[in-house]
Amino acid sequence: MASRSAKKSSSARRSGGTSSEVNPDAGGSSDEEQFQDAMETFQTVKEMDLATAIEETTVALNLFLNNRFSEARAIFEPWSHASVYHALGHGTISYLQAVMTFDPADIQEAIKWIKNSIEVANRFRKKTSVITSMSKMMWKTNYNTYTDEEVHAELCYAESLLERAILSFIQDDNLINFIKGGLKIRNGYHSYKSCVQMFENRTWPSARSKQQFESGVKFGSGTFNLCISMLPKRILKLLEFVGFSGNRIKGLTDLERASKLPCLRSPMCSMVIISYHSIGTYVFGTADGDIEFARQILEPCLRNYPKGVIFLFLAARIEEISGNMDEAIEKFQECIASQQEWRQFHHLCYWELMWCHAYKLDWPMAAQYAHKLCEESRWSKAIYHHQQASFLAMHLPRTEACIQNINDIYAKVPDLKQRIAGKSIPMEKFAVSKAKKQLVHGTEHSLVGLELIYIWNGFSILAKKKELLEPVLLLTEATLQELKKTKGEASRSSGCYWDDYSLAMLLKGITLRYLSRPSQAELCFQEVISK
Secondary structure: OOOHHHHHHHHHHHHHHOOOOOOOOHHHHHHHHHHHHHHHHHHHOOOOOHHHHHHHHHHHHHHHHOOOOOHHHHHHHHOOOOOOHHHHHHHHHHHHHHHHOOOOOHHHHHHHHHHHHHHHHHHHOOOHHHHHHHHOOOOOOOHOOHHHHHHHHHHHHHHHHHHHHHHHHHOHHHHHHHHHHHHHHHHHHHHHHHHHHHHHOOOOOOOOHHHHHHHHHHHHHHHHHHHHHOOOOHHHHHHHHHHOOOOHHHHHHHHHHOOOOOOOOOHHHHHHHHHHHHHHHHHOOOOOOHHHHHEEEEEHHHOOOOOHHHHHHHHHHHHOOOHHHHHHHHHHHHHHHHHOOOHHHHHHHHHHHHHHHHHOOOOHHHHHHHHHHHHHHHOOOOHHHHHHHHHHHEEEEEEEEHHHHHHHHHOOOHOOOEEOOOEEEEEHHHHHHHHHHHHOOOOOOHHHHHHHHHHHHHHHHHHHOOHHHHHHHHHHHHHHHHHHHHHHHHHHHOHHHHEEEEHHHHHHHHHHOOOOHHHHHHHHHHHHHHO
């Protein structure tokens, strides 16, 4: 088996190698020959030891991160019923495709392969009898009786459970699936806790196997801690009461440690860290991310995967939150051009391009990208239609035809609202509420586009550059002047005038605050309160 592993290692390096050896820009014919050679070698092997499985999975992950998705899947598929890491890899690729598309067929396909991953991992996990299970309640488990294959099977089992749990949430919108998903997350969390105990209390015969296991444990527990810590405090206290932990510092520390290990999951750890600092902190409004630290983590990833769509996207996102809109737009467009196989990933870029143009007050381009999302993406058509209509309302002339076009789009929003576990998504509820209001009162002087930037925490990004804030200030002041001219009109007697006036004053105050003019900002906020 050792000589067979060495032969496979050589072929694997020819097909993809480690992250620094993969060259996505190499000539097509040479790559095809090398890949076919590697695949022929893979298919001649009748057994799969742990070291070889991890090595092949590393090769496939490098191919995946360099946009060679089909080649990565081709490495996993022949062994997906016999190797825990191949089964996990195949299930993970299917899972990523499902969460990007929300397509029912993709979700069912992903569930099939993740169930297979759970089943394969179960076959390799430590078999325990009833007596053994009862003895765990009285004595500590002796993890030295576990083989390397058994502990790694436990780790892959935990990862597969979490993927299955997330798919339960998006598979259907009923309460039963929501509860099932919660129970699966709980099972996965406890499996990770068992893996932590294994890592800390086991004597490891192989330093390499220990290192690979450590990276997986820290990836899982670190991501858990980080995600839970971002939840509202009320929910966080409830989860901690039932046994979950949400320590943000520990989560980031574990992920940073694992990202520096030369292991299979290191790129994934880097991905989570960068996503937290560049996306999570802005979406959830928890705090400003550490942009410079995110750049440091990203730098080696871009060296290893220079055309990788995921890391190109994160590089573009960092430029966006730094206030460098032109550079961000260029990088998002490069990200779109880098691959055509997973077109669903383009939707992420369209979403960010929409905001980049909105931050520049380029409403026509923002509306254009919102329209592309309406046409192509399944994530939240209610939100996309509301955004498209709101951005159009910021620049279209007040002709009857234009107003009718905007109203037609707003009118679609209520029928597009989704429900998860019988509950509406908060941002979709907001979109429906605002769409109904705009249909009744109109959008003239209502600054609905700027309101969306505020609602989605965009002002913390605008604040990075003074030249982005100053046009916003001019727009709010001009709108307030126009509103004052219409104050006495009968058309404003419904009370909508004060809504529009207060929103414009609020946005002006926020802009002044970020322009470091707090006294003027306070006057604006006091004016809103007084009305």
